[in-house]
Amino acid sequence: MKISILGAGNVGSTLGKSWANKGHEIFFGVRHSDDEKTQDLIKDIGNNAQAGTNSEAIAFSNIIVLALPWQVVPKVLEAADLSDKIIIDVTNPLTPDFSGLEIGFNTSGAEKVAQWAKGAKVFKSFNQTGWENMANPIYEGKSTAMLVCGDDEAAKKTVLQLVSDIGFEAIDAGKLEVARLIEPFGMTWIHLAFKQGLGRDWAFQIVRR
Ligand SMILES: NC(=O)c1ccc[n+]([C@@H]2O[C@H](COP(=O)([O-])OP(=O)(O)OC[C@H]3O[C@@H](n4cnc5c(N)ncnc54)[C@H](OP(=O)(O)O)[C@@H]3O)[C@@H](O)[C@H]2O)c1
Structure with a gap:
């Protein structure tokens, strides 16, 4: 599949590398496509990756991954025509000091994204763990969990498959408004990692009887 990723930082580059390894074609939307960092990333990935402006990235594919700081999201989305695009929102709507x-x-970052990106099919996912776990989501031989929520049932199949392609156990958590639960859940991972001393090398896993 063709996948556009807006932002090529920790999360964007990690997801892009992993999907390219699975044969997907990646287009990174970045501010400076000719800078060393971006060129190194493209070389590292090889044939399945390219980079350009956000507008070029949005034109490349019907699947758009938002891997930008929360504060810049409205500006980027409001400048674009995203109708009918599938948007995978990985952001956490963090305060500027990350506290x-x-x-x-009564709303969520993902629902705000749906308001800004008019006509898009918006999904929340990947916000509940650190980028290192996106690079390797397997602990003790078992996939860790990744919740997905969004309203469009047909597009959700594609999103769940893309989450599985990264190596997670993809869990359908329900409609987009469930992001009101999933975003504080993401904040729980951040809190445990940074305030409670768990560090970044752990993840949520589902166990069943
Ligand atoms: N880090 C994690 O473990 C993690 C886990 C789950 C979810 N998230 C969420 O994922 C999102 C990205 O996190 P990250 O860790 O990948 O951040 P990051 O490493 O700082 O990367 C952010 C990306 O956004 C770009 N960017 C920054 N300001 C911009 C602007 N004004 N206009 C356009 N592009 C801009 C940066 O480009 P430049 O390189 O040009 O600055 C960079 O490509 C955040 O919302 C975060 O909450 C992060």
Whole structure:
């Protein structure tokens, strides 16, 4: 599949590498496609990756991954025509000092994304763990869990497959408004990692009887 990733930082580059290894074609939307960091990333991935402006990335594919800092998301989305695109929102709507979430309870970052990206099919995922776990989601031989929520049932099949392609156990968590739960859940991972001393090398896993 063709996948456009807006942002080529920790999360964007990690997801892009992993999907390219699975045979997907990646287009990174970045501010400076000719800088050393971006060129190194493209060379590292090889044939299945390219980079350009956000507009070029959005034109490349119907699947758009938002891997940008929360604060820049409205500006990027409002400048684009995203109708009918599948958007996978990996952001956490963090306050600028990363101490908590900017919104919640009666809406969510993902629902704001759906308002800004008019007509798009928006999904929340990948926000509940660190980027190192996206590079390797396997612990003790078993996939760790990744929740996905969104309203469009046909597009959700594609998103769940892409989450599985990264190596996660993809869990359908329900409609987009479930992001009101999934975003604080992401904040829980951040809190445990940075405030409670668990560090970054752990993840949530589903066990069943
Ligand atoms: N880090 C994690 O483990 C993790 C896990 C789950 C979810 N998330 C979420 O994923 C998102 C990305 O996190 P990250 O760790 O990948 O961040 P990051 O490494 O800082 O990368 C952010 C990317 O956004 C670009 N960017 C920054 N400001 C921009 C602007 N004004 N306009 C356009 N592009 C801009 C950066 O480009 P430049 O290189 O040009 O600055 C970079 O490519 C965040 O919302 C975060 O909350 C992060």
